[in-house]
Amino acid sequence: MEYFLGIDIGSVSTKGVVLNEKQEVVAESYLYTKGNPMDAANRVIQELRGQIDEKIPIVGVGTTGSARKLIGTILNATVIKNEITAHAIGTLSFYPEVRTILEIGGQDSKIILLENQIVTDYAMNTLCAAGTGAFLSSQAERLGVPVEDFGKIALTSKSPTNIAARCTVFAESDLVHKIQMGYKKEDIIAGLCKSVASNYLNNVAKGKKIQGPIIFQGGVSKNVGVQKAFEELLGEEVFVSPKGHLMGAIGVAILALRSKKRTLFQPNFDYRAFETKGFQCNRCANHCEIISVRKNNTFIDSWGNRCEKGNLMIQK
Amino acid sequence: MNKKIISFPHLGSYSVPIEFLLTHITPHEVLIAPKITNKTLELGAKYAPDTVCIPFKYNLGNYIEALELGANVLFQAGGGCRYGYYSEVQEKILKDLGYTFEFYSLVDVDRFKVSYMYKTFKKLNPHLSFFKFFYYLVLTVLMVFYMDRLDSLIRKNIGFEIEHGLHQEVKKDFLRDFKKTKGFFHLHRMFRMYKKKILRIPIKKPENCLKVGIIGELYTAMEPFSTYFLEMELAKMNIEVKRFTDVTYLLFLKALRRRKMLRDISKYCTYTLGADGMDNVWRTWYLAKNHYDGIIHTKPFGCTPEIGAIPIIDKVAHDEKIPIIYFSFDTQTSEVGVKTRLEAFYDMILAQKGAQ
Known part of the structure; x- marks a missing residue:
C-alpha cells in the first residue's frame, strides 16, 4: 500500500492529510499558521505522524495554499498546485x-x-x-x-x-x-x-x-x-462538508497520487536546517524581490527573479 | 535654443519604427527612454492621479526618465477613450514638476490624420517636404506591418521551441536590422529572410495543442511589462497564443473590419462601444467559433470601455461555452495572484480539452 501526504498552507491555518491508495483519509491535522509557514508545516507533519504507523511509506507529497512554493521546495514535493485546482479536485472526490x-x-x-x-x-x-x-x-x-x-x-x-x-x-x-x-x-x-x-x-x-x-x-x-x-x-x-476545511489538502494529495512521480518522504525532516532569505536585487532598476532557500548553507531554489543579473545575486 | 532631443513613451518594441521615422524626418537627436522597469512605474505612479489607468503612469514614468537624461521634445498619441486626454494632462503635470520641453500630440482630437502629422513635424523640421515625410511615413508603417507579422508568427510557435530562447533571439535580430532599413526593397528582403528564419526554428508542436486568445485593452495587450510578461508565461505552459491588437490592427484593420464585425455579432451589439470594446466582443465570438480553448482578457484597472464590454463578452462566452478569465492591472496588482489564477486557468482548459 502506498500513502500520500497533502498539505495546504493557508494564510491563517495549515491543513494536512495522509491518504491511502483508495483516496481514504487515514490522518488529518488542522492548526493555525501563526505567521510561520515552515513551523506550521512541521507541526502538521508531526501531528500526522502521531496518527499513523511510523513504517507506512509515504511516496508522494503535494502542497497547495499561498505558501505552496516555499513548503513544496523544502519538502521536495512531487506536486505543487494552486488552491483553485486543489479544492476542485478534493471536493469532487467526495461529491x-x-x-x-x-x-x-x-x-x-x-x-x-x-x-x-x-x-x-x-x-x-x-x-x-x-x-x-x-x-x-x-x-x-x-x-x-x-x-x-x-x-x-x-x-x-x-x-x-x-x-x-x-x-x-x-x-x-x-x-x-x-x-x-x-x-x-x-x-x-x-x-x-x-x-x-x-x-x-x-x-x-x-x-x-x-x-x-x-x-x-x-x-x-x-x-x-x-x-x-x-x-x-x-x-x-x-x-x-465536515471535511470542508481539508479539501485543499485532500485535493493536492490526490494529485500527488495521480502523478507518476514517486519519492519516499522522510517525515523526520528538520525545518530549522532550512533558511530563507528575501532580498531586493539592485543590479537594475527592476528591483526584483527574490526569495532564496538554502539548506545548511547550500543553495536549493529561488523565485521572483527575472534575469541573469539576479542569478549572480542568488548564488552569493 | 539648445539642441533638441526627442523622446516618446514605450510600447512593446515599437520604439524601433518610431525612432526610425523621427531620425529620418527631423534633424534632431532621438533619445529612447530607458527600458520600462519598476522604477518607471513608481515614478509615474508618484506624480499621476491615483485612479488614472495604468498606461498613463507608465507613459509618465517614461517621460520623466527621458527628461532626466536630457530629452526636451516629447511625443504622445491618443485614442478614443481616456487616452485622448493623456497628452494635455501629462504635459501639465510635467510642466508643474518644473521641466522645460516641447510637447506634441500626433493625434488631432480623435483620429490619425496625415496632414495633421505633417504640420506637427514641420514645426520640428521647417525644411521637411511633404514627399519626404510621406515616403518615410509609409516605409515606417510597412515596417510596423512586417514587425507585427513576424511577432504573430512567433506567438504561434514560441511555446513549442525545442531550444529555449531561439525565437527571442531572432526577434532581437530583426529589430536590430529593421533599424537600418534602407528602403522598401531592403525592408521586404529582410522580412522574407526573417520569416524563413522563424519558420526554420525547430519546434515540437502537437497537433491539438492548447490555443488561447488574448483580448482586451490595447496597452496591456502590447506592453509585456504591464502584464508581468503574460505571453511568456503562456509560452512556458506550451500554449499557442493569438493576439489581435497590434499597431497594424489599430491603424488599418480596426476601421476596415468594423462593419463586418458588427454584422457578425449583431445579436449582441448594435453600435460600437468606444475604444476596442466592440472589437473584443467580436473577438470572443470569433475565438469560440474557431475552437480556441480559452480567452484571457486584460485591461488596466478602471478601463471604462472594457468595463462596458465585459458583461457582453461574458454573455457571448457563456452562450458559446468558451472559458474566459479577466485580469485587471494596476500598481497594486499582485504578481503572485495573477500567476495563481493563470495556473488554475491552465488546469481548467486542459481538463476541459481532455473531456471533449
Whole structure:
C-alpha cells in the first residue's frame, strides 16, 4: 500500500492529510499558521505522524495554499498546485455531482463552478478582503465573542441588523455605528454574517450562474450563520462538508497520487536546517524581490527573479 | 535654443519604427527612454492621479526618465477613450514638476490624420517636404506591418521551441536590422529572410495543442511589462497564443473590419462601444467559433470601455461555452495572484480539452 501526504498552507491555518491508495483519509491535522509557514508545516507533519504507523511509506507529497512554493521546495514535493485546482479536485472526490463550490478562507475567497466533474469557471477576490475569515475574526474580537460561537449566536437572532456590505471599511464603520445605536448583539452578529454572504455574492460571484448542488467550504463555512445567510440569499440548500476545511489538502494529495512521480518522504525532516532569505536585487532598476532557500548553507531554489543579473545575486 | 532631443513613451518594441521615422524626418537627436522597469512605474505612479489607468503612469514614468537624461521634445498619441486626454494632462503635470520641453500630440482630437502629422513635424523640421515625410511615413508603417507579422508568427510557435530562447533571439535580430532599413526593397528582403528564419526554428508542436486568445485593452495587450510578461508565461505552459491588437490592427484593420464585425455579432451589439470594446466582443465570438480553448482578457484597472464590454463578452462566452478569465492591472496588482489564477486557468482548459 502506498500513502500520500497533502498539505495546504493557508494564510491563517495549515491543513494536512495522509491518504491511502483508495483516496481514504487515514490522518488529518488542522492548526493555525501563526505567521510561520515552515513551523506550521512541521507541526502538521508531526501531528500526522502521531496518527499513523511510523513504517507506512509515504511516496508522494503535494502542497497547495499561498505558501505552496516555499513548503513544496523544502519538502521536495512531487506536486505543487494552486488552491483553485486543489479544492476542485478534493471536493469532487467526495461529491462528484457538485456544481458550485463557495469557499471563504482567512485571507481570500473564491467560487468554483463545475459541470460534469470539470471546472468550467472560477473567480477569486481581487481587490478587497471584505467577507473573509480575517474580517470576521477581527470583528468578533471587537464584540468580545469568540469567533467559533458566531454562528450559534447568529441563529438566535430574529431580526438581523442591516449592515453595509461592499467593503470592510464600510462594514466596520457601519457595525460600530449600529453597536452604539443600541442594537442587540445577536442581531448585529447575524447581520454581519449576512453582510459577509451578500458581499461575497456581489463581488466574487458577480455575474456567475450559481447552480445546485452547492457546497460551502473554507474556514468560514464552520460558521452556521453565514451558511444560513447563503441559503436565504440563494434560495437553495447549501451543504457544508465536515471535511470542508481539508479539501485543499485532500485535493493536492490526490494529485500527488495521480502523478507518476514517486519519492519516499522522510517525515523526520528538520525545518530549522532550512533558511530563507528575501532580498531586493539592485543590479537594475527592476528591483526584483527574490526569495532564496538554502539548506545548511547550500543553495536549493529561488523565485521572483527575472534575469541573469539576479542569478549572480542568488548564488552569493 | 539648445539642441533638441526627442523622446516618446514605450510600447512593446515599437520604439524601433518610431525612432526610425523621427531620425529620418527631423534633424534632431532621438533619445529612447530607458527600458520600462519598476522604477518607471513608481515614478509615474508618484506624480499621476491615483485612479488614472495604468498606461498613463507608465507613459509618465517614461517621460520623466527621458527628461532626466536630457530629452526636451516629447511625443504622445491618443485614442478614443481616456487616452485622448493623456497628452494635455501629462504635459501639465510635467510642466508643474518644473521641466522645460516641447510637447506634441500626433493625434488631432480623435483620429490619425496625415496632414495633421505633417504640420506637427514641420514645426520640428521647417525644411521637411511633404514627399519626404510621406515616403518615410509609409516605409515606417510597412515596417510596423512586417514587425507585427513576424511577432504573430512567433506567438504561434514560441511555446513549442525545442531550444529555449531561439525565437527571442531572432526577434532581437530583426529589430536590430529593421533599424537600418534602407528602403522598401531592403525592408521586404529582410522580412522574407526573417520569416524563413522563424519558420526554420525547430519546434515540437502537437497537433491539438492548447490555443488561447488574448483580448482586451490595447496597452496591456502590447506592453509585456504591464502584464508581468503574460505571453511568456503562456509560452512556458506550451500554449499557442493569438493576439489581435497590434499597431497594424489599430491603424488599418480596426476601421476596415468594423462593419463586418458588427454584422457578425449583431445579436449582441448594435453600435460600437468606444475604444476596442466592440472589437473584443467580436473577438470572443470569433475565438469560440474557431475552437480556441480559452480567452484571457486584460485591461488596466478602471478601463471604462472594457468595463462596458465585459458583461457582453461574458454573455457571448457563456452562450458559446468558451472559458474566459479577466485580469485587471494596476500598481497594486499582485504578481503572485495573477500567476495563481493563470495556473488554475491552465488546469481548467486542459481538463476541459481532455473531456471533449
